[in-house]
Amino acid sequence: MTDKLKTEGKFTYAEAGEGPEIIILHGLMGALSNFGATFDYFSNNGYKVLIPELPLYSLPLLKTNVKNLADFLKEFLEYKKIDSAILLGNSLGGHIGLYFTKHYQEKVNALVLTGSSGLYEKAMGDSFPKRGNYEYIEQKTKAVFYDPEIGTKEMIDDVFEIVNDRSSVIRTLAIAKSAIRHNMANDLPEMKIPVCLIWGKQDNVTPPEVAIDFQKLLPNSDLFWIDKCGHAAMMERPEEFNKILQNWFTSRKI
Template identity: 70%
Template sequence: MSNNLITEGKFKYIEAGEGQPIIVLHGLMGALSNFDDVLNYFSNRGYKVLIPELPIYSLPLLKTNVKNISKFLKEFMAFKNIDKTILLGNSLGGHIALYFTNLNLKNVTGLVLTGSSGLYEKSMGDTYPKRGDYEYIKAKTQEVFYDPKIATKEIVDEVFESVNNRHKVIRTLAIAKSAIRHNMAKDLPKMNTPTCIIWGKNDTVTPPEVAIDFERLLPDANLFWIDKCGHTPMMEHPEEFNKILESWLKSRNL
């Protein structure tokens, strides 16, 4: 999938399909390839799917926060001449989607949240004292998924590299602190955007009660559960995830 990465100016992104735009926002440790199945499915069903690489590790340290990544999303939409979009976010990506939507309600036709931060999440911060221990990082990475086999060597290697790269660690911690500062609880009741919440019943990073709170606080939200599933439903149960999302989009004429 990285072979399809388009680089134009300061933007790097993947794009496929034609029609209603869906912009996908990845998480802090999330690769663009986490959304391969979403991209392939919806780009063949009347949607233009775009997955930008978020500038988590490329912004100046003092600007590495939720607010500036949200600004980056606005710039990306302007660059692609997209006025209205559906936003799909996993983990930190969901938080960015919520923050952006709160400030730009007229530009978002629908929200899709899966394992989203914004209210609460259990960080991987306690891994840093042992960041040189590969087996420990492997175990922590496996905990993100219900089925530990989803945490392939490639995924573990990527996380291991990130937590042992001082430049990335500093920015990871900056984003984590920013996410805590930008808690969305007070903003959610004002956000009337149709919202689809797809959550793993076994998510230990953003536990099920987080999804329940999102549904309670958002005025127009529908919550769907996926059983035997952790923090990344679109990776662990891609077929079920896509069917739930497609059905919801049709029910909302999106």
């Protein structure tokens, strides 16, 4: 997918396909490639798919928060001249999608959340990775998945690099605190747009009860489970993830 990356002004993003736009929002430690299978599937099946690189580690420290990341998404949509789109987010990406929807519901045709933060912040706040301890980083990265082998050495190396860069660590902690501040529980009942929740049954970062709470609070939502799957369903069980989402789009005429 990196061959599709382009940089224009302040935006670096991947784009492919034609049709209704899907904007994919990656997580705090998540590379754009985590969504490679979903990007390829939907861009070849009637949708235009875009994945912007979120400025998690390049915003000024005081602006490194959920609100400004949602503002960045708004600027990206304006730059691409997209009036409204489907938002698909994992972990922090889901939280950004929720915050954006709270303020610009008219710009969101549908919202797809998988392992989203926004209600339960163990995702970022309970035990921040220890700098310099590769084995600990390896253990924490692999624990995100039901099948620990999904956590490749390349992925572990990327996380290790982030947590050993002081600037990145400070910004990661700023985002984590911001996520706790911006709990969405009181806002969800006002979101009337269609929402698809796709959750790993063995997600230990945003556990199954989080998905159940999202479904209770979002008035127009459907919840789907993927068994033998952790926090990043689109990576761990991509075919099942894409099939569920495609069927949901069809049933909702999205």
